[in-house]
Amino acid sequence: MKKGKIAMTITIGIACFALVTVMMMQFKVVNETDITAIEDMQESELKTQLANWKTRYEEIDAQYQEVAQRIEEYKNDEESNNEASRLVQEELEQTNTLLGLTDVHGEGIVITLKSGEDGAAISADDLLVIVNALKFAGAEAISINDERIVNTTDIVYISAGSFIKVNGQRILEPYVIKVIGNQSHMESAVTGTGGKVEELQTLGHTVTIEKDNDITIGKYNGEIETKYIE
Amino acid sequence: MTKKRTISIILGIMCFALTFGIFVQVRTIRSTNSSIGQNQEANELRDEILKYKERYDNRFKELEEAEKELEKEREEATKNNSELEQAQQKITEGNKITGMTEVTGPGVTITLTDGKGIATSTLNPSQVIVHDLDVLSVVNELINAGAEAISINDQRWVLTTAISCRGNTIDINGERIGAPFVIKAIGLPEYLAGLERVGGYLELMRGDGVGVTLEKSNSITIPKYSGVINFEYLQNVEER
Numbered sequence: 001m002k003k004g005k006i007a008m009t010i011t012i013g014i015a016c017f018a019l020v021t022v023m024m025m026q027f028k029v030v031n032e033t034d035i036t037a038i039e040d041m042q043e044s045e046l047k048t049q050l051a052n053w054k055t056r057y058e059e060i061d062a063q064y065q066e067v068a069q070r071i072e073e074y075k076n077d078e079e080s081n082n083e084a085s086r087l088v089q090e091e092l093e094q095t096n097t098l099l100g101l102t103d104v105h106g107e108g109i110v111i112t113l114k115s116g117e118d119g120a121a122i123s124a125d126d127l128l129v130i131v132n133a134l135k136f137a138g139a140e141a142i143s144i145n146d147e148r149i150v151n152t153t154d155i156v157y158i159s160a161g162s163f164i165k166v167n168g169q170r171i172l173e174p175y176v177i178k179v180i181g182n183q184s185h186m187e188s189a190v191t192g193t194g195g196k197v198e199e200l201q202t203l204g205h206t207v208t209i210e211k212d213n214d215i216t217i218g219k220y221n222g223e224i225e226t227k228y229i230e
Numbered sequence: 231m232t233k234k235r236t237i238s239i240i241l242g243i244m245c246f247a248l249t250f251g252i253f254v255q256v257r258t259i260r261s262t263n264s265s266i267g268q269n270q271e272a273n274e275l276r277d278e279i280l281k282y283k284e285r286y287d288n289r290f291k292e293l294e295e296a297e298k299e300l301e302k303e304r305e306e307a308t309k310n311n312s313e314l315e316q317a318q319q320k321i322t323e324g325n326k327i328t329g330m331t332e333v334t335g336p337g338v339t340i341t342l343t344d345g346k347g348i349a350t351s352t353l354n355p356s357q358v359i360v361h362d363l364d365v366l367s368v369v370n371e372l373i374n375a376g377a378e379a380i381s382i383n384d385q386r387w388v389l390t391t392a393i394s395c396r397g398n399t400i401d402i403n404g405e406r407i408g409a410p411f412v413i414k415a416i417g418l419p420e421y422l423a424g425l426e427r428v429g430g431y432l433e434l435m436r437g438d439g440v441g442v443t444l445e446k447s448n449s450i451t452i453p454k455y456s457g458v459i460n461f462e463y464l465q466n467v468e469e470r
Contacts, residue, residue, distance in 0.1 A: 012240070019244065022248065025255065043275065046276060049279050050278050050282065056456075057285050060289045061289050062458070063458045064292055064296060067296040067297055067300050071300050074306070075303060077307075084308060085314055088308055092317045092320055095320065095321050095328065098330075098389060099327060102467070103466070104464045106465055132392045136401075140461050140462070140464040141464050152377075154371075154374040180463055224327060228335040228378055228416050228417050229327075229334070229335045229416050
């Protein structure tokens with residue numbers, strides 16, 4: 001009787017031990033599996049990153065080829081003033097386009113915003129967020145009430161007088177945002193669930209979006225001058 | 231007899247638990263094996279990315295050199311013609327403003343760090359973290375204070391720069407950056423330091439528990455834009 005009990009206890013003890021060991025191993029593997037799950041997530045991320053760096057390399061490479069070619073052109077045509085003039089004018093035009101100093105046109109959308117009767121009006125931050133979303137979606141030129149958005153454009157609220165200033169110029173409602181870029185990208189940048197348009201509409205503001213195959217956006221009217229950069 | 235039965239039942243349950251444990255174990259290991267295979271693929275992807283990054287870095291350096299050479303050639307070609315010389319100066323000046331060349335000058339450095347007291351703070355945890363809108367607002371205020379060039383973690387602020395939130399990091403100029411955010415701006419330091427004003431955005435963020443510092447400096451260097459601005463949909467209106 002006693003012998004059988006001891007044998008039984010030992011058997012159960014061994015079984016318990018085995019069970020616990022297996023469980024421990026199990027936990028360890030599960031823990032490691034969690035890490036590999038993150039790695040799995042990273043893999044699709046890695047693919048996006050790779051595509052991103054490929055594009056960036058190709059862009060910078062194309063730019064390098066262009067600059068190299070231009071150097072050659074300058075070198076070859078040093079004697080001829082006409083050729084130099086053409087090259088300089090071409091470069092100046094490119095620079096001016098980047099500065100927003102040229103009138104531009106192209107396909108895009110027009111967003112019109114009007115504050116609702118009740119509650120807070122559309123804010124400078126709202127406009128800032130919309131402009132940022134459009135840029136992120138690849139906007140090539142933007143204006144708000146014909147004020148061209150350049151890289152030194154600020155959009156601020158002036159509490160004394162309660163109005164918004166863009167480029168230091170006062171703008172009044174309705175706010176008309178013109179943007180040149182891929183139409184569907186521009187539209188989906190601001191619409192959709194959780195988008196800025198939905199948010200503004202929920203707050204009672206009126207938002208209309210129109211596609212236009214040829215929008216003209218005027219040049220920046222202010223002076224661009226620098227005092228501090230060298 | 232009943233004792234034996236009880237023991238048998240206990241053993242039976244144990245055996246069942248053990249089998250179940252082993253079964254789960256085997257399945258997990260099987261899926262782990264497949265993800266080890268995927269790891270290799272991920273490593274290959276990482277290698278590819280590094281390769282392209284290196285190629286990009288090298289080309290970028292070459293581009294910087296080439297642009298300097300181009301400027302010299304342009305100066306050379308225009309020095310005998312005052313009209314062309316003026317155009318040449320406009321190009322050089324314009325490249326500084328658009329972010330196509332590196333610039334230096336006096337200004338300020340603003341550093342934004344995520345708040346520390348996340349776990350213990352009674353504040354809303356999302357409040358103490360730096361958000362995309364925070365960075366956007368600081369840039370907007372710097373421009374308003376007369377900043378002529380701005381960078382965020384060495385990413386130059388250019389015409390097409392947007393700031394987008396991605397979990398704990400933000401995307402800017404196609405690059406992913408995380409806190410702390412170091413925003414450099416060139417302009418009159420006294421004006422730029424005006425962002426510290428009472429009721430200003432910096433004070434607002436401090437109130438939320440975000441770490442904010444502003445330092446004036448006589449010489450700040452802001453790098454050239456790391457990408458290329460290409461227009462696909464936009465055309466200049468022909469002058470008539």
